[in-house]
Amino acid sequence: MQRMTRQRSAVTELLADLDDFRSAQQLHELLRAQGQGIGLATVYRTLQSLADGGEIDVLRSEDGEALYRRCERQEHHHHLVCRRCGATVEIDGPSVETWAAQVGAQHGFADIEHTIELTGTCATCTGTET
Ligand SMILES: [Zn+2]
Ligand SMILES: [Zn+2]
Ligand SMILES: [Zn+2]
Secondary structure (H helix, E strand, C coil): CHHHHHHHHHHHHHHHHCCCCEEHHHHHHHHHHCCCCCCHHHHHHHHHHHHHCCCCEEEECCCCCEEEECCCCCCCCEEEEECCCCCEEEECCHHHHHHHHHHHHHCCCCCCCCCCEEEECCHHHHCCCC
16 A cells, blocks of 8 residues: 555656656656656556546547646646647637537536547647747
C-alpha cells in the first residue's frame, strides 16, 4: 500500500510538470530517467486509476494509443491537440454543449456525456507563428 502511494505520487508529480499529452510508455521512460524504480505495468495501472477518478484527462492518438495529461481545469472542457508535436490548448465548446443537450433531449436521453477532441497542426509546426 505504501509502495503504491509513493508510485502514484511520482506519476502525479511528473504529470504536473508536463503540458502535453504523453503515452504511458513515454511517462515510464521519464520516470526511469528520474531514477524511479517503477514498472511499465504499474505506470499503466496508476494512470488508469487516476483517469477513472477524473484526476487526469485521457485522449486517443490517431493510432489508438491512450495519451494522458493532468489538466489545469477541473470542469468539463475540450482539447485542441497538435498531431505533430502534441502541443495542447484547452478550449470551450458552448455550441457543442447546447447541441449535445438538445439532441439528447429530443431522443429522451438523460445524463448526456460526450468526448470531443480536435486535432490539427499548430502554428509552430506549420511555421506560421509570428
Ligand atoms: Zn484538459
Ligand atoms: Zn505542433
Ligand atoms: Zn463539451
